[in-house]
Amino acid sequence: FLMVITLFPLSVGPQPQLLARIAPGIIQVAALLASLLALERLFRDDLQDGSLEQLMLLPVPLPAVVLAKVLAHWAVTGLPLIMLSPLVALLLGMDVYGWKIMALTLLLGTPALGFLAAPGVGLTAGLRRGGVLLGILVLPLSVPVLIFAAAAMDAASMHLPADGYLAVLGALLAGSATLSPFATAAALRISTQ
Template sequence: MERGISFTQAFWTLLVRDIKIAIRHRGDIFNPLLFFILVVTLFPLGVGPEPQMLSRIAPGVIWVAALLASMLSLERLFKADYSDGTLEQMLLSPQPLPIMVLAKVIAHWLLTGVPLIIIAPLLGLLLNLESGSYGALISTLALGTPVLSLLGAIGVALTVGLRKGGVLLSLLILPLYIPVLIFATSAIDAAGMNLPYDGQLAIIAAMLVGSLTLAPFAIGASLRVSTN
């Protein structure tokens, strides 16, 4: 029982620590959100203000922007801990490494994914998103953005020891993001045509469950490989 309590304490301590650090460096929170807003708002200027055109591309634009914003914030996930030696202490800690990396990924999602979910419906109005699609938009972002954080963390863990790992990181994780993007935009399109989209949501939910189960172990193993 004591080990179980210590696991919980380690998880919450690391989660709260990462959130407090991010609050002190507010740019880490606002930069991805600002990038998300800028990418979405530039599309009407580029393709024109025609409502039908904007409505047709809105699901893809919002989700691609959310995906890129998530990638923008990923590189800092383990970088600071690697630089100041905290990551090495985590690797040597008696606490399970998957538990600790899961706390860091959840903190990342709370600071980047949740703001994207909140602001996305407002940007949907800008792109003339179909009124019936907002529920699907919020649902797919709520299920899909944690998957982006979990899968992206694997790539970050593999490249944490590299000085310029940004390009390699993109090449590693973009193929993993494609299924989430496909099923999320398909669900929003189906909702806009008043068609059922439960199947797409179920697939994204299955991806989330699989990622929550397997990704922390993959992240831990990747950190051990990349720091040795």
């Protein structure tokens, strides 16, 4: 995440106005790439060592297990991105309001990306080279999160209210957190058969 963000000033030049203008897109795409790299192994190791079948046999519903795994994955991959956000804001010359909106978009957007990607991860868990297929499945689903998160950050950079964009991100998170565990559980049942 941090490496991608630090490479952009080297490629486009050190102009502060240009960096501030493209910062929303840079940050959201870097967050998507960082979460996609780690998502591929969300269920693969459990499937390979047989613990996924054991989790399916528990008296706990499989969607609850999926919800716990996605939240644990977010705690390991999404929270560090939020903790790095002050450094990123400093690197890209953002003001305090822009940094707060960036932290909120990462707080709402990274778990939404995890929940949106979880069914694709469940479908590709048993495949040898499922990363390419996972990217093809997940990238179209992540576009709304990227659009609204970048729009919120863009509005913040112009000192406009970003509440509407953040509300849409919250709705995307609520919807994906509600529906994704059931779709992922069905995908995992298909992958284990």
